[in-house]
Amino acid sequence: MAKLSKEEVLKLAYLARLDLTEFEVEEFRTELSNILTYVEQLKNVDTDQLSPTNQVTGLTNVMRDDKLIDYGYQPKKLLENVPFVKDEQIKVKRMVG
Amino acid sequence: MMSNNLEFTPTIGIECHVQLNTQTKLFSGASNDARFAEPNTLVNHIDFGLPGALPVFNREALNLAIKAALALKTRPQLFSTFDRKHYFYPDLPMGYQITQYDQPIIIGGKVDFKLEGKNFTVRITRAHLEADAGKSMHPAGKDYSLVDLNRAGTPLLEIVSEPDMHSAKEAKAYAQELYLLMRYAGVTAGDLYHGNMRFDVNVSVSNNRHLGVRSETKNLNSFRSVEKAVNYEIKRQIDLIKSGKIVVQETRGWDEAKQKTLLQRRKENADDYRYMPDPDLPPLVIDDKYVNAIADNMPYSPDFWRAKLKKLHLSDDHIDVLINANIDFMHAKYLELIMEFDEQGLNATRLANWLVNIDIPLTKENKTKIGSNRNRLYKEVNDLNSKGTLSSTNLKQLITVCLSMVEPPKDIAVFAEKEGLIQSSDSTELNKIIEEVIRHNPKAVSDVRSGEQKAIGYLIGQVMQLSKGQANPELSKRIIEEKLK
Numbered sequence: 001m002a003k004l005s006k007e008e009v010l011k012l013a014y015l016a017r018l019d020l021t022e023f024e025v026e027e028f029r030t031e032l033s034n035i036l037t038y039v040e041q042l043k044n045v046d047t048d049q050l051s052p053t054n055q056v057t058g059l060t061n062v063m064r065d066d067k068l069i070d071y072g073y074q075p076k077k078l079l080e081n082v083p084f085v086k087d088e089q090i091k092v093k094r095m096v097g
Numbered sequence: 098m099m100s101n102n103l104e105f106t107p108t109i110g111i112e113c114h115v116q117l118n119t120q121t122k123l124f125s126g127a128s129n130d131a132r133f134a135e136p137n138t139l140v141n142h143i144d145f146g147l148p149g150a151l152p153v154f155n156r157e158a159l160n161l162a163i164k165a166a167l168a169l170k171t172r173p174q175l176f177s178t179f180d181r182k183h184y185f186y187p188d189l190p191m192g193y194q195i196t197q198y199d200q201p202i203i204i205g206g207k208v209d210f211k212l213e214g215k216n217f218t219v220r221i222t223r224a225h226l227e228a229d230a231g232k233s234m235h236p237a238g239k240d241y242s243l244v245d246l247n248r249a250g251t252p253l254l255e256i257v258s259e260p261d262m263h264s265a266k267e268a269k270a271y272a273q274e275l276y277l278l279m280r281y282a283g284v285t286a287g288d289l290y291h292g293n294m295r296f297d298v299n300v301s302v303s304n305n306r307h308l309g310v311r312s313e314t315k316n317l318n319s320f321r322s323v324e325k326a327v328n329y330e331i332k333r334q335i336d337l338i339k340s341g342k343i344v345v346q347e348t349r350g351w352d353e354a355k356q357k358t359l360l361q362r363r364k365e366n367a368d369d370y371r372y373m374p375d376p377d378l379p380p381l382v383i384d385d386k387y388v389n390a391i392a393d394n395m396p397y398s399p400d401f402w403r404a405k406l407k408k409l410h411l412s413d414d415h416i417d418v419l420i421n422a423n424i425d426f427m428h429a430k431y432l433e434l435i436m437e438f439d440e441q442g443l444n445a446t447r448l449a450n451w452l453v454n455i456d457i458p459l460t461k462e463n464k465t466k467i468g469s470n471r472n473r474l475y476k477e478v479n480d481l482n483s484k485g486t487l488s489s490t491n492l493k494q495l496i497t498v499c500l501s502m503v504e505p506p507k508d509i510a511v512f513a514e515k516e517g518l519i520q521s522s523d524s525t526e527l528n529k530i531i532e533e534v535i536r537h538n539p540k541a542v543s544d545v546r547s548g549e550q551k552a553i554g555y556l557i558g559q560v561m562q563l564s565k566g567q568a569n570p571e572l573s574k575r576i577i578e579e580k581l582k
Contacts, residue, residue: 055380061380061383063156064156065156065157066120067126068127068128069121075127078140078147086241087243091241092233093240094241
């Protein structure tokens with residue numbers, strides 16, 4: 001398949017929140033195209049008679065009852081992994097103006 | 098506003114996020130009631146999206162979704178799956194939302210409602226289960242936001258309507274009926290103030306046969322704001338088109354203070370979410386037997402009750418009051434009380450009128466303290482009333498006083514006597530009034546004598562008027578009949 005355009009690579013990078021250099025953009029134009037070409041082989045398989053596979057485990061209805069669960073630690077413990085905490089809340093870059 | 102805009106047809110579709118009435122979250126065992134909790138106390142590794150955490154589906158969310166399907170006059174899908182919807186936002190720790198994309202739990206259904214005497218039907222496109230995101234705060238004047246994940250993972254059912262509405266009033270009526278349906282089915286606690294039901298309205302206008310470009314106004318949490326936001330958008334879009342500009346597909350928010358919608362962001366394409374099946378969550382597979390077991394235990398619907406009340410010859414307005422009061426004040430069990438009266442051959446219509454005119458207004462003003470004893474109160478009042486010794490003013494007084502007590506008096510007849518609310522049947526005052534009414538209404542009197550029952554109602558009305566509501570209608574009727582024999 002034809003090489004991905006610069007815009008397509010930049011859009012994918014934006015969706016993944018990746019900051020690419022000019023050089024990387026060029027690199028990925030080729031690399032991503034190669035990957036897509038490789039995956040495109042799947043199009044040759046006849047799937048008309050098959051239903052989509054959502055899961056490979058064969059499991060269904062894995063459910064729990066609607067009851068409180070004690071996971072064995074204080075919720076506070078989770079905040080220890082958070083880079084910035086203020087007033088027991090997760091401090092992040094301002095989201096709105 | 099509409100007079101010069103008649104050539105434009107508005108088209109409206111509504112998405113509603115209904116918070117399910119579960120004890121725990123959709124995929125974790127943390128409490129689902131974040132209303133009064135300290136930030137980040139109802140959380141665990143699943144809600145925080147820590148690597149390796151395994152979400153496990155809450156069975157009650159399935160049961161409530163099935164109830165929602167039945168309330169929407171359809172059946173749930175017997176096979177449905179979960180998908181990941183990817184986007185980055187600080188209130189979404191996993192980087193994706195777990196939702197249902199192409200195989201949701203509900204496909205189809207409808208909401209019927211009445212508006213200004215006309216019947217409307219809005220079709221339901223679909224409804225899917227999904228986990229809510231966290232809550233963010235934006236302290237004034239700071240360069241940061243704060244995120245509380247208590248709400249992350251709260252079970253939601255997103256109900257998507259077809260674009261079947263064409264005015265702000267219809268949009269509001271649809272939202273109200275959907276609310277009643279979900280409340281009566283027990284799907285949600287329906288606390289609008291705490292965002293238990295949030296509406297997104299999609300509005301477009303067109304002056305030809307093609308649909309116009311739509312805007313979406315998100316997160317409306319009252320029926321009034323649904324109506325106002327739709328009206329605002331209709332006008333904004335018509336003004337744009339009339340001044341030669343175009344409507345752009347975008348997401349807007351409702352500013353209650355400014356009473357207008359404001360631009361939030363231009364719409365992303367659906368493809369940008371990169372949906373994929375969630376490998377952690379196996380499909381839900383149910384059968385008709387499972388659905389039927391829930392259907393057999395469905396609470397009565399608003400329409401069931403409306404039909405019941407209609408049979409009691411209540412006005413549409415009174416029916417509306419009762420239907421709403423029944424869920425606003427669930428402990429009062431107004432509708433059950435009426436049904437019980439009816440089943441026992443008591444005058445249920447009269448009880449309904451007492452509830453609408455006396456009980457519900459007082460309860461709305463927080464002036465009733467009575468617990469589960471309404472039943473006994475109204476039965477005893479009804480007995481007392483049929484003896485004809487209570488004037489209508491005194492009846493109201495008696496009910497008002499009793500409702501304000503936690504425990505009504507042991508013997509209400511004795512209590513009424515003590516309070517001086519009982520009227521003796523040989524009341525000379527009442528006799529005088531009735532004689533006067535008979536004297537002044539010869540036409541009605543002769544009508545009664547020739548067997549016309551309606552005329553006696555007229556005479557009683559005159560007695561009520563002359564006594565300024567003090568007379569007891571039952572007693573008056575007996576005395577009038579006696580005198581005209």
